[in-house]
Amino acid sequence: MIAVDWGTTRLRAWLVDGSGAVLDRVTGDDGIMAVPPGGFPAVFRRHVGAWLDRWPDAPVVMAGMVGSRNGWVEAPYLRCPVAIDALAGGFAAVDAGGGRRAAIVPGLTARDAAGAPDVMRGEETKIAGCGVSDGLVVMPGTHSKWARIEAGRIAGFSTFMTGDFFGALKDHTILGKLAEEPADPAGFARGLDAARRPGGLTHVAFSARTLVLMGELPPAQVGPYLSGLLIGTEIDAGLAGAGAAAAIALVADGVFAQSYTEALASRGRACRLIDPEDAVVAGLRRLAAV
Amino acid sequence: MIAVDWGTTRLRAWLVDGSGAVLDRVTGDDGIMAVPPGGFPAVFRRHVGAWLDRWPDAPVVMAGMVGSRNGWVEAPYLRCPVAIDALAGGFAAVDAGGGRRAAIVPGLTARDAAGAPDVMRGEETKIAGCGVSDGLVVMPGTHSKWARIEAGRIAGFSTFMTGDFFGALKDHTILGKLAEEPADPAGFARGLDAARRPGGLTHVAFSARTLVLMGELPPAQVGPYLSGLLIGTEIDAGLAGAGAAAAIALVADGVFAQSYTEALASRGRACRLIDPEDAVVAGLRRLAAV
Numbered sequence: 058m059i060a061v062d063w064g065t066t067r068l069r070a071w072l073v074d075g076s077g078a079v080l081d082r083v084t085g086d087d088g089i090m091a092v093p094p095g096g097f098p099a100v101f102r103r104h105v106g107a108w109l110d111r112w113p114d115a116p117v118v119m120a121g122m123v124g125s126r127n128g129w130v131e132a133p134y135l136r137c138p139v140a141i142d143a144l145a146g147g148f149a150a151v152d153a154g155g156g157r158r159a160a161i162v163p164g165l166t167a168r169d170a171a172g173a174p175d176v177m178r179g180e181e182t183k184i185a186g187c188g189v190s191d192g193l194v195v196m197p198g199t200h201s202k203w204a205r206i207e208a209g210r211i212a213g214f215s216t217f218m219t220g221d222f223f224g225a226l227k228d229h230t231i232l233g234k235l236a237e238e239p240a241d242p243a244g245f246a247r248g249l250d251a252a253r254r255p256g257g258l259t260h261v262a263f264s265a266r267t268l269v270l271m272g273e274l275p276p277a278q279v280g281p282y283l284s285g286l287l288i289g290t291e292i293d294a295g296l297a298g299a300g301a302a303a304a305i306a307l308v309a310d311g312v313f314a315q316s317y318t319e320a321l322a323s324r325g326r327a328c329r330l331i332d333p334e335d336a337v338v339a340g341l342r343r344l345a346a347v
Numbered sequence: 348m349i350a351v352d353w354g355t356t357r358l359r360a361w362l363v364d365g366s367g368a369v370l371d372r373v374t375g376d377d378g379i380m381a382v383p384p385g386g387f388p389a390v391f392r393r394h395v396g397a398w399l400d401r402w403p404d405a406p407v408v409m410a411g412m413v414g415s416r417n418g419w420v421e422a423p424y425l426r427c428p429v430a431i432d433a434l435a436g437g438f439a440a441v442d443a444g445g446g447r448r449a450a451i452v453p454g455l456t457a458r459d460a461a462g463a464p465d466v467m468r469g470e471e472t473k474i475a476g477c478g479v480s481d482g483l484v485v486m487p488g489t490h491s492k493w494a495r496i497e498a499g500r501i502a503g504f505s506t507f508m509t510g511d512f513f514g515a516l517k518d519h520t521i522l523g524k525l526a527e528e529p530a531d532p533a534g535f536a537r538g539l540d541a542a543r544r545p546g547g548l549t550h551v552a553f554s555a556r557t558l559v560l561m562g563e564l565p566p567a568q569v570g571p572y573l574s575g576l577l578i579g580t581e582i583d584a585g586l587a588g589a590g591a592a593a594a595i596a597l598v599a600d601g602v603f604a605q606s607y608t609e610a611l612a613s614r615g616r617a618c619r620l621i622d623p624e625d626a627v628v629a630g631l632r633r634l635a636a637v
Contacts, residue, residue, distance in 0.1 A: 166561070171544050174557045200521070200553065215546055216553045218520065225515040230508065231490070254461045256505055257584040258548045259577060263490065263506045267464045271456070287549060294547040 058116045059108050060341035061101075061159075063123035064179060065090055070105050071338050072112070079338060081108070089122050089129075097129040098154050109157055117159035118345045120182035120337065124149060124161040134176065137167040138212045141185050145347035162344060167213040175216050177202050183308050184211060186340030187331055192304035195295065195328070197288075197313040203295040205303075215298065217291040227283055232262060235269045236279035244278025245316065248285020249323045258290055288320045296324060305329070308336050348406045349398050350631035351391075351449075353413035354469060355380055360395050361628050362402070369628060371398070379412050379419075387419040388444050399447055407449035408635045410472035410627065414439060414451040424466065427457040428502045431475050435637035452634060457503040465506050467492050469627075473598050474501060476630030477621055482594035485585065485618070487578075487603040493585040495593075505588065507581040517573055522552060525559045526569035534568025535606065538575020539613045548580055578610045586614060595619070598626050 061070045066088035072081040087100050102109065109117070124132035132149035147163035164178030180202045184194050194204040199220035205212045227233040254261050265283050268274035274282060305328040307317055314330055321328050351360045356378035362371040377390050392399065399407070414422030422439035437453035454468030470492045474484050484494040489510035495502045517523040544551050555573050558564035564572060595618040597607055604620055611618050 169544070169546070173541070173544060173551075173554045174561045174563065175553065176557050176560060215550055216557075217547075217549045218522075218553050219549055221520040222516070222549050222552075225519040226512070229515040229519045230511040232508075251463070254459070254463060255584070255587070256459070257507075257580050259507045259509055259512050259580060260505055260584055261463075262512075263465065263508050264463045267466050267506075270466060271464045273464065290547050290549060294545070294550055297545070 058118065058342060058345050059105055059112070060338050060345075061105070061117070061119040061123070062121050062179065062182075062337045062341075063119055063128070064088055064121040068100075068104060069334075069337075070108075072105075072108050072115075073338060073342055077339070077342055089125070089127060097123075098152070101129075101159075102154055106154075109153065113157075116345045117153060117157070118148075118162065118341045119159060120162040120341060121179040124163060125178055128161075130161065132161040132163040134164045134166040134178075137165055137214065138207075138210050139165065140210050141206075142209075142344070142347045144181055144185060145344045148344075160345075162341070165211065165214070167215075169213070169215065175214060177204075177214060177216070180204070180214075181211070182340035182344065183333060183336040184340065185343050186336040186338065187306045187308065188339075189304070189306050192306060193295070193299050194306045194308060195317065196308045196333075197317050201291055203291075203298070205299060215295065217294065219287045219291045223284055223287050226262065226287075227280060232265045232279065232283060235266060235276050237276035238280075239277065240280045241275060241277035242281050244274065244281035245285040245319065246323065247274070247278065248282040248287075249289040249320055251282070251286050252289025252293060258286070262286060284316065285320070288316055289323070292317075292320045292324055296326065306331055308333050310334075348408065348632060348635050349395055349402070350628050350635075351395070351407070351409040351413070352411050352469065352472075352627045352631075353409055353418070354378055354411040358390075358394060359624075359627075360398075362395075362398050362405075363628060363632055367629070367632055379415070379417060387413070388442070391419075391449075392444055396444075399443065403447075406635045407443060407447070408438075408452065408631045409449060410452040410631060411469040414453060415468055418451075420451065422451040422453040424454045424456040424468075427455055427504065428497075428500045429455065430500050431496075432499075432634070432637045434471055434475060435634045438634075450635075452631070455501065455504070457505075459503070459505070465504060467494075467504060467506070470494070470504075471501065472630035472634065473623065473626040474630065475633050476626040476628065477596045477598065478629075479594070479596050482596060483585070483589050484596045484598060485607065486598045486623075487607050491581055493581075493588070495589060505585065507584065509577045509581045513574055513577050516552065516577075517570060522555045522569065522573060525556060525566050527566035528570075529567065530570045531565060531567035532571050534564065534571035535575040535609065536613065537564070537568065538572040538577075539579040539610055541572070541576050542579025542583060548576070552576060574606065575610070578606055579613070582607075582610045582614055586616065596621055598623050600624075 148160040204214040307328040438450040494504040597618040
């Protein structure tokens with residue numbers, strides 16, 4: 058099959074054989090924001106045209122913002138709770154050129170207890186590739202997603218704007234003014250502790266400044282402290298919505314894998330680490346086979 | 348007396364007679380950030396030299412960042428709890444030219460139950476001018492301050508980065524992308540309600556986007572919604588640290604007075620409104636008389 062993750066800023070595609078082995082891969086900067094009106098088929102063929110011609114019977118399945126209102130075609134959101142395999146029932150179809158059909162995985166919406174909506178697009182496919190039938194799937198990032206899986210169904214999920222807040226607060230509030238580089242990672246654990254203090258984020262975050270003014274936090278620890286505070290806040294809220302015994306799958310690599318593993322451990326929780334690329338490919342493969 | 352509020356971006360001074368009436372006033376953009384090294388006496392005389400010469404016996408008292416490490420001279424922080432009138436015991440003295448002495452009101456530090464520090468500089472003088480001996484003094488702004496006054500003492504206080512967060516989140520995260528101007532103020536009350544939802548700010552703030560995507564929040568309401576969410580978060584945390592019966596003095600004018608009065612009313616709380624300029628002048632006058 059041809060598996061594609063086409064997001065806002067990037068396109069990634071994998072050629073996958075029947076056993077799930079990745080035979081070839083391409084990566085491009087042609088995120089959907091960079092595609093001109095009507096340009097999706099041409100951009101798509103530029104990246105994977107050789108595969109399409111060589112493997113005329115290979116199913117093509119795509120996930121990510123390519124299925125959004127600003128994408129190739131809108132794959133309308135499905136509503137949680139939803140069985141993971143039911144995502145295949147929401148596929149949107151496009152013509153990838155010469156009548157070749159390609160499917161786009163739909164995103165998901167969820168409502169919290171107060172009726173407030175949440176959305177994801179792309180992460181549902183990672184969930185499908187995690188092999189989790191009961192437990193939490195945590196996907197850190199600019200907008201982290203926490204999904205609750207119950208008996209093979211995606212029961213609901215919550216978004217936390219952790220990465221987006223971090224950039225805005227560090228670079229566009231008074232908090233970053235005292236920060237020094239290179240960062241001292243020891244501030245991270247202190248930020249994780251600070252997340253437990255009362256008063257809420259707009260209060261506690263100010264301690265990233267006052268602790269420095271008081272000589273109690275080295276300026277090189279400000280960035281990691283703020284990161285720990287935001288990730289700790291996310292973890293505590295995410296865990297509050299789940300049972301104490303829920304198994305946790307963490308879909309992350311690199312610095313996210315490290316910091317979220319440390320953050321979860323600070324709350325006494327272990328996790329199973331899953332590579333994000335592996336999760337996307339496995340999810341697309343699973344849904345293609347439904 | 349000559350009363351001065353010299354902050355980071357602005358200098359304001361008042362000529363006040365023995366009855367407390369303001370006889371004259373000046374305002375300048377020469378905040379302490381704009382003063383060159385060693386330049387404080389000259390900038391000061393440029394603004395109020397005529398008063399100094401005309402009233403050689405008038406006491407001169409200043410509040411604000413002029414007493415910070417980057418100001419004219421550092422007036423070291425006093426620690427809460429502290430009697431309001433004890434602020435005068437922490438005056439730092441400077442020579443305003445020709446031997447004319449001027450006093451600078453010290454800032455305050457406080458520690459919360461977890462030992463985390465907080466700081467204010469300038470707001471302590473507004474507190475002194477409020478005439479509150481028991482209750483809460485709420486001073487909205489970029490960094491809002493909530494002070495708890497008990498039997499004429501400033502027992503403690505908390506900072507909330509409400510205004511600073513608002514600017515950073517609206518202009519430097521995904522949340523502002525869908526906002527439209529002119530703003531529709533009806534979003535404010537909805538944001539106040541949203542502040543009560545569980546999950547914490549990094550989660551709930553995302554609803555400023557998802558509600559628009561779902562067609563449930565008009566884009567013109569995004570800015571006021573975000574403002575209501577942040578102010579509601581501040582109000583709930585500030586009230587949580589105080590008794591249900593505590594009297595509330597709100598030191599604010601203009602849009603702050605309006606939005607915080609509405610926010611407090613949404614939680615069933617009334618407040619006494621105090622003009623910030625009146626509070627500063629009254630506070631400087633009170634401390635000058637100690």
